[in-house]
Amino acid sequence: MPTNRSHSQYSRTGARRAGDAYQDIVALELIIDWIEHNDRYQWIKLEADEMGFLDDVIALRQDGRIQVLQVKYSTNPDMQNDPWTWEKLLERSKTKNGNQNLSLLQKWASSLREIRNQWSIFEASVYSNRRAATELEVALENGYIIFDQVHEPDIQEEVVKQLGGEDASKEFFKNFKFRLNQPGLSEIEEGLRRRFGGLGGTETGWLNLKNELREWVINRNEPPPGGLITLSEIKKASLWYTLQSLPQRFEIPSDYVLPSEEFHQDLLTTLEKHTKKCLVITASPGVGKSTYVSYLYNHLCEVDIPVIRHHYYLSMEDRNRVYRLDHVRAAESLMHDLELNYAESLQGLDSRNPNHKDLSNWLERSGSYYEDRGKCLIVIVDGLDHVWREQKSIKELEDFLNILLPPVKGVIVLLATQPVEDNKLPRSLLRLAPKVEWLHLPLLDRASVKIWLGKHAKEISKPGEEEIQDWMIDRLTDALYKKSKGHPLHIRYSLKSLIERNKQVTEDNILELPECAHEDITKYYEELWVSLDEEPREILHLISACPFPWPREGIFDAVDPSAQNRSRVRKSLCEVEHLLINSDMGLRPFHSSLYAFIENTIDHNDYINIEKKRAINWLKTNAPLYWRWANEWILEAELGNQSPLVEGPNRNWAIDAVSKRYASEDIQLIISKSKQLALALEDLPRAVELGLLQEYCNTLYDFEEYVLEILIAPQLLLEEDNYLRARLRSNLEQLDGKILASLATNEYRYSNDLEINRIFKALIQKHRHPQENGRHMTWQEDIRPILETAALLDYSQSEKTIQWAIRNRDSGYTVEMLYFYISRLRALKKIEHLRYVLNTWGKYLEQGDENSLSNRECDVIIQESVLLAIEEGLDIDQELNNTNSENPILVIYSKLRNTNSLNVTNFKMPSIDQLMVKQYDYSLWDSKIRDFYRYFFLCLLANCLSGRTHENARWLKDVGHSTWNHQFLHRLDKLAKDASACLLAKIPITPGWVYDKLNDFPRIRWPENQDEKEYSEGSVASIQMISFDLYIFSLSFDKKLKIDSSDVKIIFKSSYCYPIKWIEIYLDHARNWLNIDAVQWIIDNQIQRLESEIEEFPTKAEEYGFLAHLAATHELREKARDFIHKASEYLVAHYHHKDMLLGETMDIIHLCYPLYKPGETPNSYSYLLQLAPAIAKIDLFTDSDETGHYPRSLATVLADINPSKLPKYYLWLSEIEEPYDALHALNVLVRTMDLSDPIAKAIAQTAIDEESLSILNDRAVEGDYFAKEIIDCINKVIGKIDGDPGHDPYQSTQSRRNQSENIHKDEALPPFSDFPPDQAIEFFTMINNKRIISREEKVKEWINYWISNGKKVEVYKGLEKVIESGFYFRNTDEVFDLCLSLFGKDQAYPWLIQAQNNDSGWYRYYTKEENARKRWEIIKEYYPEKWFDFIQKTFSTGSHTFYRLISYLLYFNQEEMAKAVLDRIVSCVLEYISPGNFPNPGWINDEQQND
Secondary structure, rough: OOOOEEEOOOHHHHHHHHHHHHHHHHHHHEEEHHHOOOEEEEEEEOOOHHHHHOOEEEEOOOOEEEEEEEEEOOOOOOOOOOOEEHHHOOOOOOOOOOOOOOOOOHHHHHHHHHHHOEEEEEEEEEEOOOEOOOOOOEEEOOOOHHHOOOOHHHHHHHHHHOOOHHHHHHHHHEEEEEEEOOOOOHHHHHHHHHHHHHHHOHHHHHHHHHHHHHHHHOOOOOHHHHHHHOOHHHHHHHHOOOOOOOOOEEEEEOOOOOOHHHHHHHHHHHHHHOOOEEEEEEEEOOOOOHHHHHHHHHHHHOOOOOEEEEEOOOOOOOOHHHHHHHHHHHHHHHHHHHHHHHHHHOOOHHHOOHHHHHHHHHHHHHHHHHHHHOOEEEEEOOOHHHHHHHHHHHHHHHHHHHHHHOOOOOOOEEEEOOOOOOOHOHHHHHHHHHHHOOEOOOOOOOOHHHHHOOOOOOHHOOOOOOOHHHHHHHHHHHHHHHHHOOHHHHHHHHHHHHOOOOOOOOOHHHHHOOOOOOOOHHHHHHHHHHHHHHHHHHHHHHHHHHHHHHEEHHHHHHHHHOOOOOOHHHHHHHHHHHEEEEEEEEEOOOOHHHHHHHHHOOHHHHHHHHHHHHHHHHHHHHHOHHHHHHHHHHHHHHOOOOOOHHHHHOOOHHHHHHHOOOOHHHHHHHHHEEEEEHHHHOOHHHHHHHHHHHHHHHHHHHHHHHHHHHHHHHHHHHHOOOOOOHHHOOHHOOOOOHHHHHHHHHHHHHHOOHHHHHHHHHHHHHHHOOOHOOOOOHHHHHHHHHHHOOOOOOOHHHHHHHHHHHHHOOOOOOHHHHHHHHHHHHOOOOOOOOOOHHHHHHOOOOOOOOOOHHHHHHHHHHHHHHHHHHHOOOOOOOHHHHOOOOOOOHHHHHHHHHOOOOOOOOOOOOOHHHOOOOOOOHHHHHHHHHHHHHHHHHHHOOOOOOOOOHHHHHHHHHHOOHHHHHHHHHHHHOOOOOOHHHHOOOOOOHHHHHHHOOOOOOOOOOOOHHHHHHHHHHHHHHHHHHHHHHHHHHOOOOOOEOHHHHHHHHHHHHHOHHHHHHHHHHHHOOOOOOHHHHHHHHHHHHHHHHOOOOOOOHHHHHHHHHHHHHHOOOOOOOHHHHHHHHHHHHOOOOOOOOOOOOHHHHHHHHHHHHHHOOOOOOOOHHHHHHHHHHOOOHHHHHOOOOOOHHHHHHHHHHHOHHHHHHHHHHHHHHOOOOOOHHHHHHHHHHHHHOOOHHHHHHHHHOOHHHHHHHHHHHHHHHOOOHHHHHHHHHHHOOOOOOOOOOOOOOOOOOOHHHHHHHHHHHOOOHHHHHOHHHHHHHHHHHHHHOOOOOOOHHHHHHHHHHHHOOOOOHHHHHOOOOOOOOOOOHHHHHHHHHHHHHHHHHHHHHHHHHHHOOOOOOOOOOOOHHHHHHHHHHHHHHHHHHHHHHHHHHHHHHHHHHHHHHHHHOOOOOOOHHHHHHHHHHHHHHHHHHOOOOOOOOOOHHHHHHH
């Protein structure tokens, strides 16, 4: 008989999920608090098992105190029988075997005691929406229980009994807070959502943060390391905008001298007195303006005056030179540096989701902070003249200065520019700082010229003369000062001209050089130009028309393609070469003033096309591949042949560029120019394709630095591009640390000490100025490249390096830093260096001597030195005797060398307690486990070799066998016994032997205990190190020993081996221990695995990168080349995290399916079938974040496009056991099937989940007889399902709702009447300093208020001033409406464009559809002829824009173009997922896919 089932508000699953959701929201409350107060916490952790029963939400505050919250959720907090009572807190339930569980109070108290032993507590609490019963409430004061107010004696007695005494009870209650009667889930969430929005967060960002939070809860060690959530992770999850920094370090020449000490001191005095708010320094080209302001910047930093800067120009080799001119990037860079270096001055403003227009607010807040402290923030902007020169427009400069000027209180803006005409500068600047007030940087005075010449004494000395006499310096100074008038660039040109023409530097020769009129290098150029013949001029025209670095041979080939007059061309180049600098990439002007001069010569325009054609001829015939790739298409387009540039860039082109390590900036520049041309030619499908290519290339370089760092080693080893090293050397400041270290290692192969020192200095600079790195780095990413590069220098560097490691002892980094440094010395076989280190640092820490090494630190040096000595058969007895080491490796060294010359003392076995002290830096924790196992094994082996196995047995007896970790230690003992027998018998041990010995003791894979898991993981690296140690010991008597294929077969089958990690560590040793058969087997084995497995594409790129390095190391060049290319294919591909391209494409296919006629191909269904293989495997090649629902979306789309295939799809999902996807498909079926069909009816009768039943009920209510019949059938079988579908399960009391609203409501504003339109700027300043959630709505209300008061024109003018002043402004639509009504559609159109751009109107996840559609309606009504112009001026191509773009095309009846764009999108998607080579899912067959 069927029975009626009655359901409460929650099912069991629903209650659990609600509890999880509540815990998430409580965690979110801490997270939002952290975003609002950036300096509040160090990290947050969820489900922290190590905290015992107080593990739900943990936060470490900045002051080192810990905050722990245990969350308890009630599904019925208002029910009379559901409050917190003493009974609930003290209840001890029974286990299955009859024992008593701990009560809640016991759990919390015991965990709190443990936590307090390790941490200082800020607050420990229970957080619950359940109220306190009266009996409990009377004992509570401000959330803390007062023991003496617990009036029931029996309760007091039970509390004392459970908590271990009255004093213990009082101590617990004093330190544990009961946060009860908290708001319900929906109230807290709504308040937090509003706070998040008030910080500038988007709805998409909020949803993404919630999704990421759930992932962090589910995956124990996410985010890495160890599940510690940092502020940067939170902002990334919140889709917070990341401020993009620009490198601002202007190279100050080593021979720089101040032009005038008096000028410098006067300027410093002006800055210190704050007498002027806006200063302009001007100087003619070459006087040293940029160098001086950089010198000034460094000085201000040294004397602790807050200063930020932006250079519009650094050098021709600057990869960011195009971005520097963009006012958005310039503003962001200043904000980035302000936040990084002076965050305290922002007083919380940096909590908001940043926008470049916030810079004015940031400066106001920071200026106020420093003014209160008697200081000023200095903002330096250099190179204003470059903006007009590069763009022939001052718009970008005007937009930038509108943000900075006029300077707010507490801020001084210091600008630097060459002299320029008034029309090339913003009027606002000239009004604020008239030219008559500008400061003119003086030329060098005579004293400065003499100092400068003194720095070049060696260059100007006569042959054979050791040192030039002071009287001669005086005479040369007079001559040079007289000739140059102290012009720094002229002085430099003069000296360079004489030296490069092999002329002696004498008074007479100096006086024969061209003159230079006072302060104007142009006069020097003019005099020189007159003296030049035609051919030297042509060379300068060529360099100016094609402003990339020119290889010397390239100039010869371009000017003399037949090679008939090389001698003459060399002479011509020699005449102008003193104007150029010979960089790694070729010749370029020493100073940008040369470009300006040549461009202004009378006949330069006549030469431009001639020289470009010459350049193209060289590029196509003799140029190195990189020059041709980077410049040919662009030059062709400039000469009118646009096809190569428009048609050239594609995914294969990008893959080839990445595999050749071409510069990302060049890739982006070519794609960007190609995309602009495509839009100009109204080729929208091509523009979309290029936009997608640009997006994926951006993703590659923004998020896959690690893989690019792996690839650089094999790319350098192959060196197939002779200019790769040169390209890297020309941009050291912009390379990541690991790439710099790899480049230094490569330079070491060529004994290029000069470049190694340059690289080392660049690494130190990056470490000291992290704001220039542009991305967050772990301490290992920051420090390891420095240490590994330091190992390449001579041993004089070791003193500083080891002292640096010692200074990091408090951070816990010293041992790991020493290991990075010393192990690198061993890898390089720098034995003399190691001898020096051993002699200098070999003794342990003397008591109280903090400048010496501790026992463990010294062990790093000794172990690595001994390993190299054994490997190379070296005698380091004397050095080891000078140590007081007790390291067991000394015993092993003595036994293997059969020497008694060492004073080997007894060594101590390690204490297993060392493994019990955990660290929150998981990288240090992993290395600690690794080092413990390795050191322990060396102890065991030393005892075995010495016949002291009883010591091992005695130590292990106390350990026991209770855990896997303990059993592993016993297994290491057996391994040591077997290894010692082999070594004593001189039987070689290869690594495979070690892994074979462990074959019957596999590593534990899925332990329930987290500590056991970490020990098991740590054993992997330790076994590899132990196996290599034993291999090295064997080399002491078998120098020809190699690791063969039989070895690696054993190793790679072992549970103690992660193959790719094994390869990585092997490569770190920098040895060719593998024979070629072993290398080939590894390659074949890994290729087979990689081709058979589906995983995230960046992971595969990483794995192919290591294979490339392995192949290149062993001279398998062809394979290395193939692997680099394969890795690049996986990089220029669908991304593994939040890449929503497939989902967007499905949505567009769904949108467009009505466009296709029956029988038309391709069509929506054929497109869908092409995507189906990737959708079926989406959870394998992505992390499922924002993509995991695609199989369910496919069911929804199928229901409309081809509903006949939906049942088969549902059955297939059921067969492969994807229950959630299958259930959704079933819901769609129930919603869309014709229930009169017997098969459909049969399927629907199995649909007993709540969603399907709800759908059937809706259909029945709407009159579907068959749906009612099915419901009746289901009720007969399983009973009627009751419930109140309209009840909100999260509804809570009105009092809690009011509580929430009070917390999160907007801050009150003064009346709008206080801010008339002519005070619009004051209104925006006020509102930006208020806590307002809906800022745009308040602005709209203010606009409407004054319009209703007859002030429409005044409002418009006021808003114009607000926008000009750089305020963050999202109400441009209202400005458009005002302008349209006041001045007509032509003047209003630019505002419509700006509104679309400001609002990111093409992005469906950012802007509401109704806002976007309103603009489309305006276009259709007022500007129908501009429908494509609107796209050209606003469309920012990217996958998130495609859906709305197609919608726009359909709105304007452009069906054919919409279909063409969709076809191109699908083609692109198939390209970007092609590395997956996904099989067809079972629900389709080949015939269908080909339809």
